[in-house]
Amino acid sequence: MHPAAPFSQTILTGDRPTGPLHLGHYAGSLQNRVRLQDTHTQYILLADTQALTDNAHDPGKIRKNVLEVALDYLAAGIDPDRSTICVQSGLPALAELTLLYMNFVTVARLERNPTIKDEIRARGFGRDIPAGFLCYPVAQAADITGFGATLVPVGEDQLPLIEQTNEIVRRLNHQIGKPVLLEAEALVSKTGRLPGTDGKTKMSKSQGNAIPLSSSPEMLRQFVRQMYTDPNHIHVSDPGQVEGNVVFTYLDAFDPDAQAVADLKAHYRRGGLGDAVLKARLSGVLETLVGPIRERRMEISSRPGDVFDMLRDGTARARRLTQERMDVLAGALGLFRCA
Template sequence: MEFQTATCKPTILTGDRATGPLHLGHYVGSLAQRVDLQQKYEQTILVADMQGLTDNAHNSKKVSSNILNVVADYLAVGIDPEKTTICLQSQLPALAELTMYYANLVTISRLERNPTVKAEIQSKGFERSLPAGFLTYPISQAADITGFNASLVPVGDDQLPMLEQTNEIVRKINSLAGRSVLNECSPLLSKAPRLPSTDGKSKMSKSLGNAINLGASEKEISKAVKSMYTDENHLKVEDPGKVEGNIVFTYLDAFHPDHEYVQSLKAHYQRGGLGDGTTKKILEECLQEMLRPIRLKRMEYLDDKAQLIDLLKRGSEVSREKTNRVLREVKGVFGLNIF
């Protein structure tokens, strides 16, 4: 496979932590968008294995064993390595060095005020056992973004504080230099609504088992759909039901190709006469049809791990050159380019 050469297209950086296979939430929130973006932008996708260790260092196999799973997911949904560079964070030492320089420009109190970090700390129950690497996650993310001189970063609105902190670091570096060394980045917000977990109780998570993975088997898809929360007051088929907060209809809105048909189902459900079993069956058929080709492609890619490793290696080599150039500029700001 050939990799893209430098162009004058705007640069996009996006990526995922390698802590498990990707799921439908990733597909709606970012993967489908990335497939479209690669046609118009110079896009790099970073497999963030080092950031995966910030809360998994005690179980590093969870990260290392999922690197190729994530790459296979990318390819299976249509991300093309001839148009998008896919690279591995741990193979780009410039990013770790940039993180160190930036860490000297950010206070602990500023990191603790970051609402995204605060929410994650609370959800993981870290309290005072918080790993330092997790607290400094925004600094590492700033190194990733600036390391590629990315001007656009696709994010959900919950990630906006991370980009704000990145731009604060950019302004500090530029101020120290007395010139523009780094570019500020702008968010590229996804128009897709956030997909709820299948249990409807918490955010979709690889570790909580409340998501449908892109490589899910037919049995796993069926089990997940059958367990979905609907309307607890919809006790009989003839009873009127609620579609707001009904996970089945949320997923139908996100994945069923016939929007008008879904609207007619909603109207039928609301006036009564449409059972939960029927709506779940419709959703299951939709997801089975959508995920079958992705699952098969994913299996094919994972059957040839050497090809995935080679793809990742070559993408990392291309990215190493880019990030090393930025690192040299930043080291120059601190007067560290002695030789």
């Protein structure tokens, strides 16, 4: 399998394989990756090494989910002939780049990164922060520059990571005296982050409020039945609130008939429309979306050897590319290379 000839811009994207992907991933990134693989050179990184920064106690979980996430990619429409899917731990040049870049950034700068500060607070690390976690922005800079990526799809909360990458790039280029490394541009998704089914937090596997892409029809109905709506909409005749109503948020994200959704919102606001009707519609919409993905996933999962072959092939291509870029940078810096 060989992706098509390179386009003018290169995208690097990916996921930490800590569990199967869910609808939040699909809305926020997967559907865009399927679209962008026709117009960009796209690398998709299964960031298993980075996942260990807060899962080092359970490496087996990470190894298992490399396959699970790869299955989700393929089932959602990622084509290994148009996108290179690769595994981070199989790319030693990225680790070498990370070590090199750590000499060009301070601990104080890492601690000031808003994204890292928020994640440290959310995980309750206090001062017991794994060094690998604190240095994640450096590792991400290595990933981005190792692939020569010029576009990196991110949410708005990750913009500080892209800025820190570009700071490292500018510092290295200044040290070398010429632009050996490329700066990257953030490609911010227009789709807002989906809330969890409970309406209280973002959709997250660890919170139990995420709908897996592999959900059965009954699982989908169960998730939708539990969705947060309007607590004051007690009777069907009561006017209801659309804002903050998770069912409407999901209809906005996935229902192809925007006019029908607008009509439902107007009806709900004036009263006379029950939550059960809304949830029945959403269940149908989600099954239409997830059903084909689930079927493709089941078919592909029956051939795990083919999936591992695809990962090996993609990782081998990525290994050659990232090593070439590491060698160019080492030469520009005047580092001694025995090979």
